[in-house]
Amino acid sequence: MDRTNGASLKIRASHISKVFSNGKGSVEAIRDFSLEVKEGEFLCIVGPSGCGKSSFLRILAGLMTPSSGKLEIQPGEDTSKPLTSMVFQEYAVFPWKTVLENVGFGLRMRGIHKAERHAIAQSWIERVGLTKFIHAYPHQLSGGMKQRVGIARALANDPEILLMDEPLGALDAQTRMVLQEEILRIWEERRKTVVYVTHSIEEAVLLGDRVVLMTAHPGTKKAEFPILLPRPRDLKVTATPEFGELTYTIWEALRGEVLSAMESTGAGSSKGVG
Amino acid sequence: MKGRGTAKPLGALVLLFALWNGGLTLFHGWASLWWLGLGVDFLLIVGIAELLGKMIPPAYAPLYRRSLSVSFPLLLFIAWELLVRGGVLSPDWFPPPSRIVQALWELITKFDEFSKTSLLGRPWLLPGAIGGSRTETVEELLAESHLYATLMRVFVGFFLGAIPGILLGMVMGVSPTIRTMIDATLSAFYVLPKIAIFPIMMLIFPDPFGEGPKIAVVAISVFFLVTINTMVGVRDIEPVYLEAGRNYGASGFRLFYHVILPGALPVVFAGLRLALGTALIVIIAVEFVRAKTGVGFLTFYYWEILSPEKMYAGLVVVMVLGVLLTAGLKKVEQWVMPWRRP
Ligand SMILES: Nc1ncnc2c1ncn2[C@@H]1O[C@H](COP(=O)(O)OP(=O)(O)OP(=O)(O)O)[C@@H](O)[C@H]1O
Ligand SMILES: [Mg+2]
Numbered sequence: 220m221d222r223t224n225g226a227s228l229k230i231r232a233s234h235i236s237k238v239f240s241n242g243k244g245s246v247e248a249i250r251d252f253s254l255e256v257k258e259g260e261f262l263c264i265v266g267p268s269g270c271g272k273s274s275f276l277r278i279l280a281g282l283m284t285p286s287s288g289k290l291e292i293q294p295g296e297d298t299s300k301p302l303t304s305m306v307f308q309e310y311a312v313f314p315w316k317t318v319l320e321n322v323g324f325g326l327r328m329r330g331i332h333k334a335e336r337h338a339i340a341q342s343w344i345e346r347v348g349l350t351k352f353i354h355a356y357p358h359q360l361s362g363g364m365k366q367r368v369g370i371a372r373a374l375a376n377d378p379e380i381l382l383m384d385e386p387l388g389a390l391d392a393q394t395r396m397v398l399q400e401e402i403l404r405i406w407e408e409r410r411k412t413v414v415y416v417t418h419s420i421e422e423a424v425l426l427g428d429r430v431v432l433m434t435a436h437p438g439t440k441k442a443e444f445p446i447l448l449p450r451p452r453d454l455k456v457t458a459t460p461e462f463g464e465l466t467y468t469i470w471e472a473l474r475g476e477v478l479s480a481m482e483s484t485g486a487g488s489s490k491g492v493g
Numbered sequence: 494m495k496g497r498g499t500a501k502p503l504g505a506l507v508l509l510f511a512l513w514n515g516g517l518t519l520f521h522g523w524a525s526l527w528w529l530g531l532g533v534d535f536l537l538i539v540g541i542a543e544l545l546g547k548m549i550p551p552a553y554a555p556l557y558r559r560s561l562s563v564s565f566p567l568l569l570f571i572a573w574e575l576l577v578r579g580g581v582l583s584p585d586w587f588p589p590p591s592r593i594v595q596a597l598w599e600l601i602t603k604f605d606e607f608s609k610t611s612l613l614g615r616p617w618l619l620p621g622a623i624g625g626s627r628t629e630t631v632e633e634l635l636a637e638s639h640l641y642a643t644l645m646r647v648f649v650g651f652f653l654g655a656i657p658g659i660l661l662g663m664v665m666g667v668s669p670t671i672r673t674m675i676d677a678t679l680s681a682f683y684v685l686p687k688i689a690i691f692p693i694m695m696l697i698f699p700d701p702f703g704e705g706p707k708i709a710v711v712a713i714s715v716f717f718l719v720t721i722n723t724m725v726g727v728r729d730i731e732p733v734y735l736e737a738g739r740n741y742g743a744s745g746f747r748l749f750y751h752v753i754l755p756g757a758l759p760v761v762f763a764g765l766r767l768a769l770g771t772a773l774i775v776i777i778a779v780e781f782v783r784a785k786t787g788v789g790f791l792t793f794y795y796w797e798i799l800s801p802e803k804m805y806a807g808l809v810v811v812m813v814l815g816v817l818l819t820a821g822l823k824k825v826e827q828w829v830m831p832w833r834r835p
Contacts, residue, residue: 221778264713277736278735280740281734281740282739282740299741301591301741302738304740305736305737305740307733307736307737309731309733311731311733311734311736311737312737312830313734313751313755315754315756315830316755316832317832317834325741325742326743328741328742328743328747328751329742356831356832357832358832372741376741397517418505454581
């Protein structure tokens with residue numbers, strides 16, 4: 220693939236559309252969405268609810284085929300590594316496996332031996348703060364804890380591309396801040412390619428190299444914002460004026476989409492917001 | 494402190510209960526008004542139990558609930574016993590519990606020299622038979638036991654039906670093609686009362702009076718229930734688990750083993766539980782109609798010779814069998830699905 224800014228392209232999605240159809244009719248979830256992600260880039264996608272963010276990640280993960288358009292993903296040099304690992308919005312932590320087995324699941328599928336697998340899984344469980352629950356089953360965990368298991372499972376799998384679908388959505392504000400810093404630290408250690416979906420503009424600006432804004436139903440690219448805040452970052456950048464300016468600029472662009480998304484789904488009134 | 498508010502009404506209810514029953518007895522009201530008497534008693538007991546439940550400290554609440562579930566049936570038996578003794582219920586149709594227990598004891602301990610059978614058989618002779626120090630063989634000893642006959646039919650039929658049922662259900666759950674091909678036929682057979690195919694089974698098997706047709710009906714009843722439940726279990730797995738399985742590198746057999754099988758197990762076991770109950774119903778019915786051994790045969794036999802308390806004793810055995818088998822299955826379930834243990 221071609222090189223831009225010295226880093227090669229990892230993902231090139233061109234003119235992706237996705238139409239869901241059943242017997243009664245069809246829903247156009249994504250329309251003509253194009254996106255390029257560089258090797259080692261942390262890309263954030265922000266968009267109103269129902270604009271097709273999860274569907275797009277599923278297409279990237281190969282769990283769903285686009286109705287039209289082309290998707291190219293540059294495989295890594297190390298072919299034993301999985302191409303993508305997804306942190307699901309719905310957690311998708313297997314209820315029938317313990318935390319340890321869940322986190323080690325990808326490694327097990329790749330045939331990594333028990334001792335090594337457990338060691339890797341254990342260290343990631345520790346990093347998301349669940350050591351006490353290592354042998355617990357998911358039904359003994361809260362929603363936020365399950366989500367952390369999902370994050371650890373993806374990180375332990377060490378993929379070429381991390382796909383994260385609102386991975387901190389179920390967490391309380393404090394835990395979320397701790398994990399945001401943890402994600403920053405992990406990413407700065409490894410510089411993995413990440414596609415990160417979030418509802419929070421602040422989170423996108425804090426974590427990302429670039430924020431892509433999607434329009435409401437059907438989803439397509441509305442705008443793109445490079446985030447040039449210095450790295451390594453931590454939560455301190457949220458106190459800078461640049462951070463505030465960026466989040467406000469993005470919010471202004473997003474506001475119209477949120478309102479139109481609410482209108483089309485009938486959630487809330489169109490007046491009185493903003 | 495919480496209980497103080499309820500102590501008074503509780504006392505009032507207990508007093509009312511005593512007055513009501515005492516009054517009815519005193520004025521010989523039970524014979525004609527026994528249904529009203531029992532109805533009011535039931536309501537009063539519910540009220541007393543409810544108020545007591547509020548006074549019990551939370552630490553003892555589980556114990557209290559368990560004792561409620563045990564003592565209520567006991568109360569029923571006492572009421573039954575009293576109603577029969579008081580001449581309200583006829584002992585010919587409703588032999589009092591005390592006599593049923595006595596009959597049960599007789600069934601267990603007495604060996605019928607004429608038919609060479611008893612409820613349990615003579616299991617204590619088994620070690621001798623195995624060691625070769627007795628004239629009877631192991632088979633002969635086992636054939637003496639009605640309980641063994643029923644259990645054997647249930648077990649063999651259950652396994653012969655459940656294993657192919659789980660396999661077919663899994664296949665149908667996974668493959669839409671096979672599902673659409675078989676689903677309609679399966680539903681049609683499912684609604685057929687299984688006992689109705691017993692005559693066909695007797696035609697098919699070379700020995701119509703042997704074990705073959707009996708086990709076959711049980712197996713077939715179990716098969717349909719388990720197949721349908723397994724299929725539903727597979728289909729009801731949240732799609733996101735399959736996606737997670739695939740995204741993390743599972744496919745083919747490993748996807749089946751790590752995601753589909755465990756994901757479907759809860760519903761499969763619900764099906765197995767239903768099937769076990771059905772197996773028991775079917776085998777008892779079959780033994781009523783055509784058998785020379787089995788608990789169902791025994792029950793029906795004592796009806797024919799008009800020995801109601803033994804007939805009831807047979808029913809008790811069936812009930813105990815049902816409870817024990819279900820409890821056993823529950824244990825298996827907890828062992829197979831450790832993630833569902835509370
Ligand atoms: N399997 C499916 N079948 C039919 N329609 C679907 C399916 N999955 C998603 N959709 C529809 O596609 C649209 C986009 O859904 P998607 O889950 O991708 O949105 P999203 O951006 O992730 O929303 P949210 O932020 O609320 O998670 C929605 O209108 C949804 O109803
Ligand atoms: Mg989503």
